[in-house]
Amino acid sequence: MIANRRWILPTLYILFLMLPIYSLVSMSFKTTNEILGGFSLFPKNFTLENYVTIFTDPTWYIGYINSLIYVLLNTAISITVALPAAYAFSRYRFMGDKHLFFWLLTNRMAPAAVFALPFFQLYSAVGLFDTHLAVALAHCLFNIPLMVWILEGFMSGVPKELDETAFLDGYSFWRFFIRIFIPTIAAGIGVAMFFSFMYSWVELLLAKTLTSVDAKPIAAIMTRTASTSGYELGLLAAAGSLTLIPGTFVIYFVRHHIAKGFAMGRV
Amino acid sequence: MNKTLNQKAWWLVLPVLILVAFNAFIPLMTVVNYSVQETFGNNKFFWEGLRWYEDVLASERFHASFIRQLYFTATILLIEVPLGIAVALSMPRSGPWVSVCLVLMALPLLIPWNVVGAMWNIYALPDIGLLGYTLNSLGFDYNFTQQPVAAWITTVAMDVWHWTSLVVLLSYAGLCSIPEAYYQAARIDGASKWAIFRYVQLPKMKHVLTIAILLRFMDSFMIYTEPFVLTGGGPGNTTTFLSIDLVKIALGQFDLGPAGAMSIIYFMVVLLICWVFYTIMMRNED
Numbered sequence: 001m002i003a004n005r006r007w008i009l010p011t012l013y014i015l016f017l018m019l020p021i022y023s024l025v026s027m028s029f030k031t032t033n034e035i036l037g038g039f040s041l042f043p044k045n046f047t048l049e050n051y052v053t054i055f056t057d058p059t060w061y062i063g064y065i066n067s068l069i070y071v072l073l074n075t076a077i078s079i080t081v082a083l084p085a086a087y088a089f090s091r092y093r094f095m096g097d098k099h100l101f102f103w104l105l106t107n108r109m110a111p112a113a114v115f116a117l118p119f120f121q122l123y124s125a126v127g128l129f130d131t132h133l134a135v136a137l138a139h140c141l142f143n144i145p146l147m148v149w150i151l152e153g154f155m156s157g158v159p160k161e162l163d164e165t166a167f168l169d170g171y172s173f174w175r176f177f178i179r180i181f182i183p184t185i186a187a188g189i190g191v192a193m194f195f196s197f198m199y200s201w202v203e204l205l206l207a208k209t210l211t212s213v214d215a216k217p218i219a220a221i222m223t224r225t226a227s228t229s230g231y232e233l234g235l236l237a238a239a240g241s242l243t244l245i246p247g248t249f250v251i252y253f254v255r256h257h258i259a260k261g262f263a264m265g266r267v
Numbered sequence: 268m269n270k271t272l273n274q275k276a277w278w279l280v281l282p283v284l285i286l287v288a289f290n291a292f293i294p295l296m297t298v299v300n301y302s303v304q305e306t307f308g309n310n311k312f313f314w315e316g317l318r319w320y321e322d323v324l325a326s327e328r329f330h331a332s333f334i335r336q337l338y339f340t341a342t343i344l345l346i347e348v349p350l351g352i353a354v355a356l357s358m359p360r361s362g363p364w365v366s367v368c369l370v371l372m373a374l375p376l377l378i379p380w381n382v383v384g385a386m387w388n389i390y391a392l393p394d395i396g397l398l399g400y401t402l403n404s405l406g407f408d409y410n411f412t413q414q415p416v417a418a419w420i421t422t423v424a425m426d427v428w429h430w431t432s433l434v435v436l437l438s439y440a441g442l443c444s445i446p447e448a449y450y451q452a453a454r455i456d457g458a459s460k461w462a463i464f465r466y467v468q469l470p471k472m473k474h475v476l477t478i479a480i481l482l483r484f485m486d487s488f489m490i491y492t493e494p495f496v497l498t499g500g501g502p503g504n505t506t507t508f509l510s511i512d513l514v515k516i517a518l519g520q521f522d523l524g525p526a527g528a529m530s531i532i533y534f535m536v537v538l539l540i541c542w543v544f545y546t547i548m549m550r551n552e553d
Contacts, residue, residue: 013431024386039400077286085283088277092276105545111537114533114534140290222382244377
């Protein structure tokens, strides 16, 4: 049977993906001395000390809370404004619509490195520096265009008759939008939120530039620790391993939506 | 779909417009402002006209990092796109393994970029990392912190590790949208595996693949955090890509003028290539 050999490539690929992750997680259960002492596949003296440090030291665990706050805030803002805009692009023609759509996409193309310094000045000027809101708003730069792009694809897949019937039945625009339209494209919203969560959670350059103490993301706390207290590899590995958890949760919850959603929408 | 002409739709777009414009216009104008002036500190600026643009366009350093960037982007696209399609084609279409595959494959996409860099740094260290140790035990002389070629290969491997799954997910979605009837028809015609791929699967994947390539192009062209954490741009300048070079000039040396000019040129290049892609994509759709 030829079909039986099909599992080889995905298996090898997944193995290739898992090896670095395994090596990070296994390192997080070692002490820094053991790590520096030489290579070993499994921890010899299994320790949870690194994790204990992270969960008991506020300067560590506050980073996770900060990151989660601005990521969720960003996803909430993005989806709220992107939904009506995507609807407008998918249903109506209006002056400058095509140009506007491309202009939105160009913001997805702006290298974050280009904007780091001006962002710092802008958000300092409006008094938002070092707040979760600043990072959440800054991440809108690339997340809103992406969301509009994805959602527009999904919405164009929904027949226009749905809207027309609802309006004939006497639904007001917003009531139709919230009660009927949003549930119809739930899979698309799932996919859009997945991408927005993903890009906001993994971004570091802007998040680091816009925060100093109160809203510092976990990723930035990791780089700081690496430079001040020597190179605490065990601790860093544990902190890194913990950053995998929110992502895993999100993928697990949207896994059906992703396959279905992609197939349905234009993305 | 035929759309209705409705100027009131502007109201629905307005919030997005305001938010993105706030984030895009003001910083972009700041950069433009820097790019035409010289500063010696104390917030005093002097008009320089287009001098910085001429300087940057003529500078060897910019050419070098630009070419490095092009090589890198071309390399990862040439590896990630075929590999991603191949993995997507051989993935199961239904059953419990689909979820397992999707979750495991999407995992690298959700790791913060500096953690990706740090993870690969530790993974590839010759004395204590799994990859580096194994390679050296097998008799390869491998040390990415000192050998330019090894650093280059490690950076490419990291990007392939990090982003191929995006191509897989998108291609897989494209494949899932092909009705079973298409395959049956192809089987009745006695089509070979290659013919099925070429005339049934590839056309259906065309749209998602364009998006995948566009996203991979943009993101790899702007790559900063991962190579910065992995190699710091070294050894020498081997892995100093455009963004890393830009940050070195802007924040390291605080040469705001040249950095501003470089930013604008950089942005224009990305914009131009994406515009070409976008136009082709939209034309295919009509």
